[in-house]
Amino acid sequence: MKRFLLLAALGLLAFAATYFIARPRHPSGDARPLATPPVMVWIPGGEFTMGSDSDLAWPDEKPAHRERVDGFWIDE
16 A cells, blocks of 8 residues: 555656646746637736625625736636
8 A cells, every 4th residue: 555655755756846847838927828829818917806796786895905817828
């Protein structure tokens, strides 16, 4: 049993290391790949205010707070 767990852990570690090393990165350091996928545009990440403090807002929209979103690709 211990041998199986050790081999499984080593396999997962090798997969994770290969994935993060082989993944192409943009020179700016963000998650944008080097090649642009066809008919897609890059939306840069940033911060925004989510929710509302207004009396007219729904209860699940309160309170207003800051959120951060990473950049992402989206279809045109």
